[in-house]
Amino acid sequence: EVQLVESGGGLVQPGRSLRLSCAVSGLTFSDYWMHWVRQAPGKGLEWLSRINDDDSDTSYADSVKGRFIISRDNAKNTVYLQMNSLRADDTAVYYCSADPLQSTARIFDYWGLGTQVTVSS
Amino acid sequence: SLDLTQPPSVSVSPGQTASIPCFGDGLGDKYACWYQQKPGQSPVLVMYQDSKRPSGIPERFSGSNSGNTATLTISGTQAMDEADYYCQAWDSSIAVFGGGTKLTVL
Numbered sequence: 307e308v309q310l311v312e313s314g315g316g317l318v319q320p321g322r323s324l325r326l327s328c329a330v331s332g333l334t335f336s337d338y339w340m341h342w343v344r345q346a347p348g349k350g351l352e353w354l355s356r357i358n359d360d361d362s363d364t365s366y367a368d369s370v371k372g373r374f375i376i377s378r379d380n381a382k383n384t385v386y387l388q389m390n391s392l393r394a395d396d397t398a399v400y401y402c403s404a405d406p407l408q409s410t411a412r413i414f415d416y417w418g419l420g421t422q423v424t425v426s427s
Numbered sequence: 428s429l430d431l432t433q434p435p436s437v438s439v440s441p442g443q444t445a446s447i448p449c450f451g452d453g454l455g456d457k458y459a460c461w462y463q464q465k466p467g468q469s470p471v472l473v474m475y476q477d478s479k480r481p482s483g484i485p486e487r488f489s490g491s492n493s494g495n496t497a498t499l500t501i502s503g504t505q506a507m508d509e510a511d512y513y514c515q516a517w518d519s520s521i522a523v524f525g526g527g528t529k530l531t532v533l
Contacts, residue, residue, distance in 0.1 A: 341522070343470075343522075350511075350513060350524060350525070351462070351464075351470060351513050351515075351524045351527070353521070353523070356522070365520040365521065367521060411458040411475070411476055413472060414470070415472055417469040418469065420469060
């Protein structure tokens, strides 16, 4: 069974940092690109970032570029999201998603349950 | 940049066909995906590459994409299909989601 388990969320003050982790099991981690997607309370889905299978290429949404950093450790089957200079509008549930390398087009095939991040003083 | 627009809500009677559109300039030149999200749950991929169903997704789900419109169609809609549906496409290396459509089965 494929499992993606996010952790590291919580309550943080504006301007501070937080690092999210997503531990993946049940699939060959290095055969997947990985993404972070968030959902603000009562709002829709917002893609944030992705990293390719061998950690050689990343991309970011404009809303987080320069503040968030995605990385992965294939030995630990884990993807990370370092979030810096957090703002109130970063408050959301953060999901990680796995995207099979073999897919003709990029898709969000597997999703975690999400971790809540609340930015407030 | 790519902008995807969806109607906020669509209603359908049980057993009838629901169509959920997603509008975007040149969307037909890209692959569209659709995600279903039920309250308190994570999204689930229900359609990819415009019209392909992932394993485990019922045959009543189908998709199309042409011109500026991608459409998710649910035939013989069931109460369990009530959910939010999001279209998604790629604008170069950036993923774009539509605002979501709440499907009500009543």
